Amino acid sequence: MHDFTARILAQRVVFGAGALRHLAREIEALGAQRALVLCTPEQRGQAERVASLLGERAAGIFDRAVMHVPMETAREAREVANGSKADCAVAIGGGSTTGLGKAIALDSGLPIIAVPTTYAGSEMTPIYGITEAGLKKTGKDARVLPRSVIYDPELSRSLPVGLSVTSGINAIAHAAEGLYAVDANPIMSLMAEEGIAALGRALPGIRRDAQDIEARSDALYGAWLCGSVLGNVGMALHHKLCHTLGGSFNLPHAEVHTVVLPHALAYNATSAPQAMRRIERALRAPEGTTAAQAVFNLARDNGAPVALKDIGMQAADLDRACDIALQTPYPNPRPLERAAIRALLQNAFEGVRPD
Numbered sequence: 001m002h003d004f005t006a007r008i009l010a011q012r013v014v015f016g017a018g019a020l021r022h023l024a025r026e027i028e029a030l031g032a033q034r035a036l037v038l039c040t041p042e043q044r045g046q047a048e049r050v051a052s053l054l055g056e057r058a059a060g061i062f063d064r065a066v067m068h069v070p071m072e073t074a075r076e077a078r079e080v081a082n083g084s085k086a087d088c089a090v091a092i093g094g095g096s097t098t099g100l101g102k103a104i105a106l107d108s109g110l111p112i113i114a115v116p117t118t119y120a121g122s123e124m125t126p127i128y129g130i131t132e133a134g135l136k137k138t139g140k141d142a143r144v145l146p147r148s149v150i151y152d153p154e155l156s157r158s159l160p161v162g163l164s165v166t167s168g169i170n171a172i173a174h175a176a177e178g179l180y181a182v183d184a185n186p187i188m189s190l191m192a193e194e195g196i197a198a199l200g201r202a203l204p205g206i207r208r209d210a211q212d213i214e215a216r217s218d219a220l221y222g223a224w225l226c227g228s229v230l231g232n233v234g235m236a237l238h239h240k241l242c243h244t245l246g247g248s249f250n251l252p253h254a255e256v257h258t259v260v261l262p263h264a265l266a267y268n269a270t271s272a273p274q275a276m277r278r279i280e281r282a283l284r285a286p287e288g289t290t291a292a293q294a295v296f297n298l299a300r301d302n303g304a305p306v307a308l309k310d311i312g313m314q315a316a317d318l319d320r321a322c323d324i325a326l327q328t329p330y331p332n333p334r335p336l337e338r339a340a341i342r343a344l345l346q347n348a349f350e351g352v353r354p355d
């Protein structure tokens, strides 16, 4: 057992099929009266359902959330929030919508209630990101942590199967890196292993039947655990690479995580053997199958992309991606070696199964 210092973030979490019905109660628990509802254009229908559930407590709908929170959108949403006299916001959607809520909270301290409909896990973290002039700036601030989170698996039934699988593996990535984090602790490691196991069970079930509420519940439960790990301990090489590839080369978030994770695990395997054993156990990897291979198989067998070249990456950009990822030092179990990381990117580009 390593020495550790654990500080667990405090939030209310309400979980269960149909849990959205508790929304008014959660608003009252915050001492708030009027909620601005946030969503993407694609989820306007779900936001309207929320607004009608709230009746006169609804201060309006802002439906322009997009990936990576552009500064202009954040400014517009902040103005709408001010003008609507809302004293809280309800963010219904994935990481993009939660991220917009965080951008408002960062500016005004407006309390956020998150209703996650993907498995990205942003609702459990004090990490925010805002993109200005093509550069995504991220930071940590306790004010942006949603005060209350309603996990209702019914709402994730409409998440397309492809995005469900990649979003689930995005969640697994938080837990996997949490297991070898420089500030890992035993509670977060328990949550990480349980979260990976829940998603490992759930994703094939969702692939078979996207409406399967048991599988949807398992996946959202796993997302909660994995998101908590992301919020409470530091991440390493995998998250740095994905941030670089997503931010500088505009690759889709969940897909990038899905493609890169097996290769990042293979890179760290010999430096974090205990973490690898726990991932293998959680994914019920057959004898002789490594953690990296088990994650690769989970993606491939459930129809997810496994190669960067298939999700918009250009071979000519791999050197630059490697340079950007190495620009600032950060903790990682295995020291950052340029040649090995360049080889990792090449393998991820081509989609080879790690050996």
Ligand SMILES: NC(=O)c1ccc[n+]([C@@H]2O[C@H](COP(=O)([O-])OP(=O)(O)OC[C@H]3O[C@@H](n4cnc5c(N)ncnc54)[C@H](O)[C@@H]3O)[C@@H](O)[C@H]2O)c1
Residues within 6 Å of the ligand: 040, 041, 042, 043, 066, 067, 068, 069, 093, 094, 095, 096, 097, 099, 117, 118, 119, 120, 121, 122, 123, 125, 126, 127, 128, 129, 155, 156, 157, 158, 159, 160, 163, 167, 230, 253, 254
């Ligand atoms: N700050 C953090 O801690 C943190 C953590 C994870 C992700 N993120 C950020 O979140 C963003 C990615 O989030 P994401 O992967 O959840 O994707 P997303 O929020 O962009 O959602 C992807 C698409 O799926 C749609 N969608 C979501 N749920 C749906 C549902 N149930 N039914 C139908 N459609 C649905 C959305 O409307 C959107 O069109 C990135 O910008 C990433 O950086 C931040």
